[in-house]
Amino acid sequence: MDSSTNSKLKPVVDQEEAQEKxxxxxxxxxxxxxxxxxxxxxxxxxxxxxxxxxxxxxxxxxxxxxxxxxxxxxxxxxxxxxxxxxxxxxxxxxxxxxxxxxxxxxxxxxxxxxxxxxxxxxxxxxxxxxxxxxxxxxxxxxxxxxxxxxxxxxxxxxxxxxxxxxxxxxxxxxxxxxxxxxxxxxxxxxxxxxxxxxxxxxxxxxxxxxxxxxxxxxxxxxxxxxxxxxGARYYRMPVTKGSPYTDLARVVVAAVRKGSVQVDAHGGVRYNVGDGAFVTSGSDGAPSKTLRYVGSWLFPEQETFYLWIG
Structure with missing residues (x-):
């Protein structure tokens, strides 16, 4: 990495450290x-x-x-x-x-x-x-x-x-x-x-x-x-991260707006099926056009359920 890149990144790092300190x-x-x-x-x-x-x-x-x-x-x-x-x-x-x-x-x-x-x-x-x-x-x-x-x-x-x-x-x-x-x-x-x-x-x-x-x-x-x-001078006041409901609403709106898009017309679509594995549309492991429960994987702190929506 050259010196010009370092000079560009340094103010960002300093700003983050100033916010955390x-x-x-x-x-x-x-x-x-x-x-x-x-x-x-x-x-x-x-x-x-x-x-x-x-x-x-x-x-x-x-x-x-x-x-x-x-x-x-x-x-x-x-x-x-x-x-x-x-x-x-x-x-x-x-x-x-x-x-x-x-x-x-x-x-x-x-x-x-x-x-x-x-x-x-x-x-x-x-x-x-x-x-x-x-x-x-x-x-x-x-x-x-x-x-x-x-x-x-x-x-x-x-x-x-x-x-x-x-x-x-x-x-x-x-x-x-x-x-x-x-x-x-x-x-x-x-x-x-x-x-x-x-x-x-x-x-x-x-x-x-x-x-x-x-x-x-x-x-x-x-x-x-x-x-x-x-006690105001002693309180730690974390920065808010916004409402999760806003992101959920955006997902719903995007899904409705793009519901009629033919994704196969732009080439094969890769689906993440967990554990770092991917399948391509049209193959045997690709999601179908029905909603069904396909399994669950246990992790140390939580249980994640995967649904396929076709």
Whole structure:
């Protein structure tokens, strides 16, 4: 290789090394306190609120029991469904940290709304002393709009944080052993936050006041956001590689567009049949015009199935 070729390749290599070097300097166990603190704050606030949402609707908004149960179920279902979209967005396009940061900010705004609904009497219907909600005044459209906005923001914010915190934490470690250890600690902190949320937060909301309870959730979500930002200088942030669904869609589109092409008109077609072996169209081993299972080969880490499509 001559010197001119070396001069052309050198900037590319240097650029790749420059991109990899910051990744090697970041990450590791120094990021665990920040990730764990962020996760603890969010888990405590979100779990404590969602588990007591039904009671809040019944006691403070005089919602019928059936309607309150439906609202609470929709809220819980959204908290489990929206994170799937958040995970796809983070893995394929934006990266974990930006999505988690946006989710933490939205969660903070949600708890601002919840705290306002509990602290300001104008945002709730008058308290009903009757044991039944029959005859009690229900929330006005404006009051319910603030409440539903808080629930919606909580679902969206949790969608950005719930699964992606685990992904970002695993990205901080290069070895599988360290990732396994991180996940052990991840579940310790996760379920620890659930226990505190289900007991302490619920007790404060029911036994002290809803305003204080939601205020504690607001403080916990603020702490979560602060911890997340404090650790930003230490996080390893891998570059996203795009969505695999985009490539799948391209394959389908190409297959449809070229479905009528007569490949034999351009000469024989070679088919890879596995183990580095090839066959040519027209021979005995070439794929037929039917779809059938032809076998499987076991590899050390996975099992690959080969289908012939003719």
């Amino acid at each position: 910051p990744g090697r300097e970041r990450g590791g166990w120094i990021t665990l306190p920040f990730i764990a603190g962020s996760m603890l704050g969010l888990g405590l606030a979100v779990n404590g609120t969602t588990n007591n949402l039904l009671v809040y609707l019944l006691k403070e908004y005089n919602v019928e029991s059936i309607d309150a149960a439906q609202i609470a179920n929709v809220a819980r279902g959204s908290l489990n469904l929206v994170p799937v979209a958040g995970a796809v967005l983070a893995d394929s396009y934006l990266g974990s940290f930006p999505v988690i940061l946006a989710g933490a900010v939205i969660n903070l705004l949600a708890f601002v709304f919840f705290t306002l609904t509990a602290a300001l009497p104008s945002l709730r219907p008058p308290h009903c002393t009757s044991s039944s909600t029959v005859g009690c005044q229900h929330g006005s459209p404006g009051q319910l709009a603030v409440l539903y906005a808080a629930i919606l923001l909580l679902a969206i914010g949790t969608g950005g944080t719930r699964f992606n915190i685990a992904t970002m934490g695993a990205d901080q470690f290069a070895s599988t052993h360290e990732q396994d250890t991180f996940f052990n600690w991840y579940f310790v902190f996760l379920y620890g936050s659930f226990i505190v949320g289900d007991t302490a937060i619920v007790y404060i909301q029911d036994g002290v006041s809803w305003a204080v309870g939601f205020g504690v959730c607001l403080a916990a979500s603020t702490f979560s956001l602060v911890m997340l930002l404090l």
